[in-house]
Every structure is written in C-alpha cells, then in structure tokens.
Amino acid sequence: MAKIAIKAAMGSYGLIQTAINFDSLGLEKGETTSQAVLSDAFGGSITFKGTGFSFNKSGDATAGTATTIEFRNYDGDLVLSVTNGSFAMKSIFGADVGTLLGKLQAGKDLIVGTDLEDILVYGANPGNDTIRAMGGDDYIIGSAGNNIIDGGDGIDTLKFEEALLDGGTMGIIVDNVKGTVRNAWGGTDTITSIETFFGTTMKDVFKGGAGAEEFDGSGGADKITGGKGADTFDFFAYSGKDTITDFGVGKDIIHLVYGQMETQIDSFDDLSIAYRNGNAIITLDADTVLTLNGVSKSELSAADFDFGFF
Numbered sequence: 001m002a003k004i005a006i007k008a009a010m011g012s013y014g015l016i017q018t019a020i021n022f023d024s025l026g027l028e029k030g031e032t033t034s035q036a037v038l039s040d041a042f043g044g045s046i047t048f049k050g051t052g053f054s055f056n057k058s059g060d061a062t063a064g065t066a067t068t069i070e071f072r073n074y075d076g077d078l079v080l081s082v083t084n085g086s087f088a089m090k091s092i093f094g095a096d097v098g099t100l101l102g103k104l105q106a107g108k109d110l111i112v113g114t115d116l117e118d119i120l121v122y123g124a125n126p127g128n129d130t131i132r133a134m135g136g137d138d139y140i141i142g143s144a145g146n147n148i149i150d151g152g153d154g155i156d157t158l159k160f161e162e163a164l165l166d167g168g169t170m171g172i173i174v175d176n177v178k179g180t181v182r183n184a185w186g187g188t189d190t191i192t193s194i195e196t197f198f199g200t201t202m203k204d205v206f207k208g209g210a211g212a213e214e215f216d217g218s219g220g221a222d223k224i225t226g227g228k229g230a231d232t233f234d235f236f237a238y239s240g241k242d243t244i245t246d247f248g249v250g251k252d253i254i255h256l257v258y259g260q261m262e263t264q265i266d267s268f269d270d271l272s273i274a275y276r277n278g279n280a281i282i283t284l285d286a287d288t289v290l291t292l293n294g295v296s297k298s299e300l301s302a303a304d305f306d307f308g309f310f
Contacts, residue, residue: 002085004105005112009077012117012136016080019073020044022097027059036061038094043074053089061093069104105129108145113138113152126185140194142172144185151193158191159198160184161218171202171220176209177227214255217242226252232306235282235290247292249299254282254290255306268302 010019024041031037033053039045046069053064066087071080082104092103105111107127113120115135128145135153142160144167149158160172160183168184174197175181181189184200197206201219208215208227215224216234222242224233233244236257247254258266265271265284274281275297282290292300 001108001110002104003081003083003110003112005081005083006114006118006120007078007080008114008116009073009075010079010114010116010118013119013139014079015119016071016101017097019079020046020071025094027055027094031055033064036089036093040074043076045072046070047072048089048093050087050089059094061089064089066092115153117154126187128187142181142183142189144168144183144187146187147183147189149189149191149194151191151195153193155195156193157196157198158194160200160204161198163200164202168200168202171200171204171222173204174199174206176213177207233290235284235288237284237288239284239288239290241287241289241291243291243293245293247295247304249295249304252304253306254304255308257308257310266307268305271305273297273300 021040021042021044025038028037028039031053034049034051036048036053037045048066049068050064050066054062056062066089067085069082070078073079087103092100109127109129111120111129111131113133117136118133118138120131120133120138121141126144128147130148131140132150133140133152133156137154138151138156140149140156140158142158142163163184170184170186172184173182179191181191183189196214199217199222203220204217204222206215206224208225208229208231210228212229212231213226214232217224217239219238220240222240223245224242225245231252232255233252234255234257256265258264272283278294280292280295280297280300
C-alpha cells in the first residue's frame with residue numbers, strides 16, 4: 001500500500017500543478033540506478049528513488065522501479081510525498097501531471113492530508129483506499145472501490161460531481177447515520193466526519209445525520225433527507241427535479257445559487273412557489289424544480305432562503 005502525504009507547504013487548497021511547472025521539467029544530470037531528479041525552470045522538482053533505474057540518451061526512463069517520490073516547490077519545500085510504492089519508471093517518469101497522479105493514486109493507497117484546507121483527489125481507480133483528511137476544511141473527491149474516508153476536524157466535503165467522467169455508472173446513496181456511501185461505481189465507502197455532500201449528475205439519495213450538514217445534488221432527480229440538524233440544501237440552475245423529504249421551516253436553509261440562471265432570482269419575492277398534494281413546489285424552470293414534502297407555501301418566508309451568486 002503506497003502512502004501519499006500532502007505537506008503543509010502545499011498551502012490551503014493547493015494543487016501540485018501550482019507548486020511545480022510540469023511543462024518545463026527536465027532530467028537533472030547525475031542520475032543513478034537508485035535516484036533521478038526532474039527539475040523545472042523555476043526551482044521546483046520531482047525526485048524519484050528506487051532500484052534498477054536506467055535512462056536512454058534522451059533522458060527517458062527505460063527500466064527501474066520507484067518506491068519513493070518527492071515533490072518540492074520552487075523554495076525547495078516538500079509539498080507531496082509518496083512512499084512504500086512500486087511504480088514502473090517507464091510509465092511515470094516524465095509523464096504529464098494527469099497521467100502521473102493517476103498512476104500514483106491507482107490501487108490501494110493511504111492518503112493523508114494536513115491541518116490546512118486540502119484538496120484530496122484519490123483518482124478514478126478501483127483501489128480500496130484509506131483517506132485521512134486531518135484538520136482544516138477539506139475537499140475529498142470520490143472514486144471507485146470500498147474506501148475508508150475520515151474527514152477529521154473542520155467542515156469537510158465529499159464530492160462526486162465528476163463521477164460520470166471518471167467511469168461512474170450510478171447515483172450515490174449517502175447514509176450519514178450509518179456512515180456509509182454507496183458510491184457511483186457500486187462500492188461501499190465508510191465515512192466519518194463528513195459535513196458536506198455533493199452528488200452526481202444522476203439520481204442520488206441522501207440521508208443526513210444528527211448534525212448540521214450541507215447537501216448539493218449536482219443534477220439529477222435527487223431525494224434528500226437532512227436529518228435532525230440545521231441543514232443547508234443547495235439548489236441552482238441544472239439541479240434537476242429534487243425532493244427534500246424533511247425540510248424544517250425556520251431551521252433549515254435553501255441556498256439558492258442564481259449565478260447560472262438565465263433569469264436572475266435573487267430574492268424571495270422572485271420565487272415561483274406552488275402548493276400541490278400537500279407539498280411546496282419551487283420552480284426555477286421546467287427542468288429545475290424543488291419539492292418540499294409536507295410544507296405549505298404559506299409556511300415559507302425569506303428567512304428559509306439564502307441567495308448567492310455561487
């Protein structure tokens with residue numbers, strides 16, 4: 001199991017692409033059979049350590065296995081480390097950033113964040129990963145496999161918005177009472193300390209726990225049960241036809257994002273709200289409808305909504 005550790009020098013919401021200029025990477029002289037360094041034009045570098053390294057005259061790796069990879073920014077600070085791995089040098093050395101990160105995160109991994117705000121992307125892979133986000137308000141990108149995900153301290157987000165692009169075939173089923181997610185690839189994730197959920201563009205089901213949570217269906221006909229806490233439900237153009245089963249008037253909030261709407265709706269008076277079959281129906285357009293089960297139109301007020309551009 002490879003261990004992938006983000007370091008504090010990465011900075012809040014930092015990405016490896018901002019620490020290292022991949023377009024200018026080149027092989028430093030002095031490579032050996034156990035170590036090679038790619039450096040960029042600004043002082044950033046990637047150090048590969050392992051066994052059996054060999055290179056041709058063009059600087060391409062022809063053999064060897066990397067077990068440790070260290071990423072350093074232009075100040076020489078370690079921003080990301082990969083240890084206990086086994087990676088064919090021919091497939092990763094000199095690869096573009098997307099290919100490299102995909103190869104490093106494929107399989108069964110331990111991914112560890114920092115006490116800052118991290119973005120943890122653990123790849124579109126079938127490995128059964130363990131993710132420890134640690135402190136800070138982190139973003140964790142969902143993927144295939146039966147994963148163990150611990151958000152740690154802070155307000156942490158689990159996102160499946162791009163699951164379809166990464167080979168996902170189904171909507172997610174979140175049960176934050178039991179601490180499980182049936183993910184978009186059919187695997188079962190075990191989750192701890194996740195406070196915000198972004199679904200897929202398919203039909204998702206969310207069941208919140210006792211705490212305050214935030215839910216964003218991200219498209220599709222989603223069913224959301226917030227639970228006992230004071231919850232926030234995001235709704236925007238292209239959200240689809242969603243249903244909130246337990247909206248608590250005066251307790252929960254609908255965060256209505258108007259930045260993508262053709263017709264700006266930025267106040268309670270702009271809303272089109274109907275009452276049918278015992279439910280309040282909020283319509284933004286023919287394809288974007290939010291149903292609040294068991295809520296009457298007259299119960300709702302501006303206090304139940306938060307309007308924002310994003």
